Amino acid sequence: MISLNYRDSRPIYEQIKDGLRKLIVTGGIGPDEKLPSVRALAAQLAINPNTIQRAYNELEGEGYIYSVPGKGSFASGSAGAEDGRREELERQLRELLAELRYLGVTAEELGALVKEAYGK
Numbered sequence: 001m002i003s004l005n006y007r008d009s010r011p012i013y014e015q016i017k018d019g020l021r022k023l024i025v026t027g028g029i030g031p032d033e034k035l036p037s038v039r040a041l042a043a044q045l046a047i048n049p050n051t052i053q054r055a056y057n058e059l060e061g062e063g064y065i066y067s068v069p070g071k072g073s074f075a076s077g078s079a080g081a082e083d084g085r086r087e088e089l090e091r092q093l094r095e096l097l098a099e100l101r102y103l104g105v106t107a108e109e110l111g112a113l114v115k116e117a118y119g120k
Contacts, residue, residue, distance in 0.1 A: 001036075004045060012047060016055040024064050024075045031077035035065060 002019035004012060023029045035041075038056065042049040056073050059065045067073045100110065 002041075002045065004047075013051045013054040013058070016041075016045075016052060017058055020055065020059060021062075021064055029075045031075055033075045034071075035073045035075065037072055 001023070002016055004015055008015060010018075020029070020035070029035065035056070036044070038049050038052045042052045045052075056065065056067075060067060060073070064076055065073050066076055097110070
């Protein structure tokens with residue numbers, strides 16, 4: 001499910017958040033699917049439950065998951081990510097596109113990558 005890299009400069013909670021976000025976006029965790037409990041995931045990864053809770057809180061704030069009191073946390077059924085996250089990803093994409101253009105990647109090659117990503 002999620003693997004941690006202790007040599008990564010990012011904090012552990014960010015690695016967990018990024019791993020769960022990737023699973024949700026790619027369909028590894030389906031809409032309205034229950035996420036592992038904070039305690040269960042903390043035990044599985046052998047880390048402090050507060051670290052998991054922080055990742056869950058941030059994912060909920062970004063709209064990727066929602067919590068039901070007494071039931072747990074679930075993957076959001078819609079693309080409910082906040083506008084700030086979208087803007088950040090668009091900024092990163094612009095930087096990547098500028099670098100790819102510098103490296104000689106053509107618009108046709110980029111178009112093929114976009115079609116591949118969208119399955120068309």
